Amino acid sequence: MTTEISSTRTGATPSAAPSPSKRDETPWPSRVRSLLKHAALIITAFVMLYPVLWMIAGSLRSQDQIFQAPGLWVSDPQPQNYPDGWAALASPFGHYMLNSAIIAIGCILGNLVSCSLAAYAFARMEFRAKRTLFAIMLMTIMLPIHVVIVPQYILFSQLDWLNTFLPLVVPKILATDAFFIFLMVQFIRGIPRELDEAARIDGCGHFRIFGRIILPLMVPALATTAIFTFIWTWNDFFSQLIFLTDPDMYTVPVALRSFVDATSESSWGSLFAMSVVSLVPIFLAFLFGQKFLIKGIATTGGK
Amino acid sequence: MSALGELRTLKGQQSTDKRDTKVAYLFLLPWFAGLFLITIGPMAASLYLAFTDYNLIQPPEWAGLDNFQRMLTDDRLHNSLKVTFLYVFISVPLQLALALALAVLLDRGLRGLPLYRSIYYLPSLLGASVAIAVLWRQIFGTQGLVNQILALVGIDGRGWISDPSTALGTIIILNVWTFGAPMVIFLAGLRQIPRMYYEAASTEGAGRWRQFRSVTLPLLTPIIFFNLVLQLIHAFQSFTQAFVVSGGTGGPSDSTMFYTLYLYQSGFQNFDMGYASALAWLLVIIIGVFTAINFYASKLWVFYDD
Numbered sequence: 001m002t003t004e005i006s007s008t009r010t011g012a013t014p015s016a017a018p019s020p021s022k023r024d025e026t027p028w029p030s031r032v033r034s035l036l037k038h039a040a041l042i043i044t045a046f047v048m049l050y051p052v053l054w055m056i057a058g059s060l061r062s063q064d065q066i067f068q069a070p071g072l073w074v075s076d077p078q079p080q081n082y083p084d085g086w087a088a089l090a091s092p093f094g095h096y097m098l099n100s101a102i103i104a105i106g107c108i109l110g111n112l113v114s115c116s117l118a119a120y121a122f123a124r125m126e127f128r129a130k131r132t133l134f135a136i137m138l139m140t141i142m143l144p145i146h147v148v149i150v151p152q153y154i155l156f157s158q159l160d161w162l163n164t165f166l167p168l169v170v171p172k173i174l175a176t177d178a179f180f181i182f183l184m185v186q187f188i189r190g191i192p193r194e195l196d197e198a199a200r201i202d203g204c205g206h207f208r209i210f211g212r213i214i215l216p217l218m219v220p221a222l223a224t225t226a227i228f229t230f231i232w233t234w235n236d237f238f239s240q241l242i243f244l245t246d247p248d249m250y251t252v253p254v255a256l257r258s259f260v261d262a263t264s265e266s267s268w269g270s271l272f273a274m275s276v277v278s279l280v281p282i283f284l285a286f287l288f289g290q291k292f293l294i295k296g297i298a299t300t301g302g303k
Numbered sequence: 304m305s306a307l308g309e310l311r312t313l314k315g316q317q318s319t320d321k322r323d324t325k326v327a328y329l330f331l332l333p334w335f336a337g338l339f340l341i342t343i344g345p346m347a348a349s350l351y352l353a354f355t356d357y358n359l360i361q362p363p364e365w366a367g368l369d370n371f372q373r374m375l376t377d378d379r380l381h382n383s384l385k386v387t388f389l390y391v392f393i394s395v396p397l398q399l400a401l402a403l404a405l406a407v408l409l410d411r412g413l414r415g416l417p418l419y420r421s422i423y424y425l426p427s428l429l430g431a432s433v434a435i436a437v438l439w440r441q442i443f444g445t446q447g448l449v450n451q452i453l454a455l456v457g458i459d460g461r462g463w464i465s466d467p468s469t470a471l472g473t474i475i476i477l478n479v480w481t482f483g484a485p486m487v488i489f490l491a492g493l494r495q496i497p498r499m500y501y502e503a504a505s506t507e508g509a510g511r512w513r514q515f516r517s518v519t520l521p522l523l524t525p526i527i528f529f530n531l532v533l534q535l536i537h538a539f540q541s542f543t544q545a546f547v548v549s550g551g552t553g554g555p556s557d558s559t560m561f562y563t564l565y566l567y568q569s570g571f572q573n574f575d576m577g578y579a580s581a582l583a584w585l586l587v588i589i590i591g592v593f594t595a596i597n598f599y600a601s602k603l604w605v606f607y608d609d
Binding site for chain 2: 040044135136151153155170174205234253275285286293
């Protein structure tokens with residue numbers, strides 16, 4: 001297989017030139033083909049987005065309409081669903097959004113600081129047991145959280161941290177999201193070493209090189225980290241469900257889930273309304289950060 | 304290079320240059336603290352707890368192999384393993400096949416590529432949320448969207464989520480729906496394939512299908528492998544969707560009782576922490592074994608250009 005490719009490789013290079021001109025005189029069948037392709041892609045995109053669009057439409061419908069209207073047109077809008085849903089739980093929904101936002105900001109700051117420090121060490125310094133530690137770091141990316149969650153729960157309950165945000169934020173300050181260390185290591189390796197060398201000759205130590213040279217240059221990697229951390233924390237359900245049991249400390253996912261239990265299918269309109277509200281921050285992060293998201297998962301694999 | 308690629312090439316030689324050790328360990332201080340306090344310490348603790356009987360109130364009591372013996376006769380556990388394996392081994396191949404197909408369609412400088420890519424990628428970000436799981440509950444409910452559409456063409460639907468034979472299927476569909484993330488990885492991989500390979504194949508008279516089979520597929524095998532390992536590890540740990548869709552019960556009739564859901568119920572609803580720890584370690588072993596099999600089998604089909 002491979003030899004087949006490499007044997008034809010050299011002979012074919014000259015023929016690379018005429019191919020662009022072929023495009024202009026595209027024969028009909030090829031145009032039809034391209035048209036069909038776009039049609040298939042557009043239909044796929046529509047089918048994929050339809051559930052979400054239908055949920056948005058549903059958030060403006062009455063209960064009866066939700067059970068009867070598979071379409072997207074809302075004939076009799078019920079904007080009242082939004083204030084109803086907002087006030088449906090013990091605290092206004094904004095309270096849970098604020099809790100989620102505080103945790104997300106804590107996690108973002110924690111990841112940015114701790115992961116960038118560790119990444120600099122792995123990418124730019126020579127130290128004892130570097131390869132072993134690097135391998136351990138890579139392996140922790142793949143470790144399921146379930147194997148540590150029970151002892152963590154015991155530990156945090158003994159520290160009296162249950163129903164606070166600490167069990168969710170402190171691990172990030174301690175760089176346990178090794179995925180981001182790896183992402184930043186990859187990025188730093190792409191920064192020319194000459195920059196460090198020059199600074200070193202000028203007498204800069206590692207902390208100055210890190211702070212003055214590497215950190216400003218790795219802003220794209222920091223942005224990717226911030227956006228991914230935000231989305232993952234905002235969506236995270238498992239650990240928030242376990243560590244936050246006091247309704248006052250609920251985050252958006254946990255509150256939404258308790259909404260499902262409380263309403264027992266009787267007010268889908270307001271439940272949909274709050275579901276839409278809960279997804280708005282994710283959608284905004286996606287809209288403004290998609291360049292970084294796509295780069296991030298393309299280079300390191302994402303989740 | 305991906306994390307897996309790094310692990311693959313990271314063998315043997317220990318670095319001999321240690322000039323920065325002290326300062327480097329300072330940089331690594333938060334990471335060390337996390338590694339010991341949040342990861343390795345709790346791992347050791349859960350290994351110990353796996354051999355105890357512990358309900359959070361009384362101190363742990365040594366129970367030897369009791370928890371593991373109990374696993375052998377625990378029918379609900381066996382069922383949850385079956386459910387999880389079905390979920391993993393149906394949804395991951397479907398998801399990756401769809402991701403690959405669309406990545407190939409989108410490649411080759413298609414007009415509108417960034418827009419298509421964004422739209423297909425969006426569900427990957429939304430899919431893990433409780434909101435989408437809530438939506439799924441309605442879509443596949445007795446009076447849900449799916450049945451409304453089926454009614455338009457005169458088919459009588461059913462309660463897809465309340466029927467034990469279809470409930471798992473709805474969650475599989477949800478996972479397949481999030482094919483965008485592996486698709487973006489495939490797209491990045493496709494871009495690495497030199498154009499001249501295709502031109503060469505084309506001058507040799509290879510059609511599109513032949514080009515896909517003889518050029519794209521072999522050169523993409525490392526990416527397929529990478530996606531496969533990643534998505535398998537990820538799918539074994541799925542929790543949120545099954546939890547929300549089933550209302551936290553894993554029902555109907557335990558048909559959506561994912562492994563992690565069973566673990567959660569054992570540990571955090573029945574406070575059977577010893578058994579939950581044993582379950583957690585079994586999960587690590589299962590994931591470890593499948594990842595190892597994957598790595599081993601990869602020698603047979605993954606083609607590395609380097």
